[in-house]
Amino acid sequence: MRITYIDSSRSHLVGFFFSLIVVAGVLGAFGIPLVSSEGMTIRSYLVPGDLPNAAEDADWKKVSPITIPLSGQVITRPVWPEPTVRALTVRSVHNGTEIAFLLEWQDNTKNDRLTPGTFRDGVAIGLPLGDAPAFFCMGQLDHYINIWHWKADWQSDIDRRAARASEKKEGGVRTFEVIPRRVSSVEDLIGGGFSTLTTKEKQGRVQGQAVWRDGVWHVVMRRPLVSEEQENEATLVPGRVQTVSFAVWNGENKERNGQKAVAPWFQLSIDPVTKL
Numbered sequence: 001m002r003i004t005y006i007d008s009s010r011s012h013l014v015g016f017f018f019s020l021i022v023v024a025g026v027l028g029a030f031g032i033p034l035v036s037s038e039g040m041t042i043r044s045y046l047v048p049g050d051l052p053n054a055a056e057d058a059d060w061k062k063v064s065p066i067t068i069p070l071s072g073q074v075i076t077r078p079v080w081p082e083p084t085v086r087a088l089t090v091r092s093v094h095n096g097t098e099i100a101f102l103l104e105w106q107d108n109t110k111n112d113r114l115t116p117g118t119f120r121d122g123v124a125i126g127l128p129l130g131d132a133p134a135f136f137c138m139g140q141l142d143h144y145i146n147i148w149h150w151k152a153d154w155q156s157d158i159d160r161r162a163a164r165a166s167e168k169k170e171g172g173v174r175t176f177e178v179i180p181r182r183v184s185s186v187e188d189l190i191g192g193g194f195s196t197l198t199t200k201e202k203q204g205r206v207q208g209q210a211v212w213r214d215g216v217w218h219v220v221m222r223r224p225l226v227s228e229e230q231e232n233e234a235t236l237v238p239g240r241v242q243t244v245s246f247a248v249w250n251g252e253n254k255e256r257n258g259q260k261a262v263a264p265w266f267q268l269s270i271d272p273v274t275k276l
């Protein structure tokens with residue numbers, strides 16, 4: 001009788017790779033991008049001169065993007081296991097004085113008004129306060145995070161006020177509308193755990209600009225590198241590697257507060273300042 005020996009380690013390896021292929025197929029079917037661990041550092045490139053203010057600025061095309069996967073917030077109630085936004089593309093630049101991020105994601109509906117029963121689109125950047133690690137969603141007691149929350153309705157308020165001022169200057173027909181005054185389309189916040197989110201007294205340090213085009217949001221957020229408030233403002237130092245997290249809300253999917261798509265901590269590498 002002939003006995004055939006099977007290399008168990010080889011069969012396990014084949015099974016492992018087959019499982020990876022199956023998982024990759026399932027994730028691809030649901031629109032979840034596959035990202036290698038080597039590509040999880042977001043680089044803020046050092047560039048000369050002024051930073052791009054607008055999402056449409058051609059200079060953004062010179063910056064290499066990184067696409068990061070998003071998942072549902074399932075840490076605290078109400079959980080949100082099935083967000084509609086599955087990926088976020090991130091670019092970042094700085095000039096030694098300011099830092100800017102361009103965030104882009106697929107969203108087939110533009111939700112830029114907040115009224116009873118309707119919800120807004122939004123995106124947020126989370127940065128830890130200090131060097132100690134913190135919970136990526138909302139921080140935790142004694143380990144706070146600085147959150148930059150761009151809101152589509154705030155952007156709409158700013159854009160509509162600018163359009164009204166232009167109409168007034170040109171002597172065109174004006175329609176009466178009460179539009180809130182906003183110093184920025186980004187709310188600057190501090191989080192120290194769930195239900196502790198606090199609006200900073202001083203707003204406007206983080207500026208935002210955005211455009212929705214062909215089913216995609218393009219959002220720019222920028223802030224001076226130097227911190228004015230050491231205890232309440234994230235430290236951003238050229239040459240340093242730190243952590244950063246993200247969150248996205250789709251108003252059409254009735255997402256708000258903790259009901260959102262999230263990305264946990266990634267590495268943010270800010271280029272050192274050198275002669276350009």
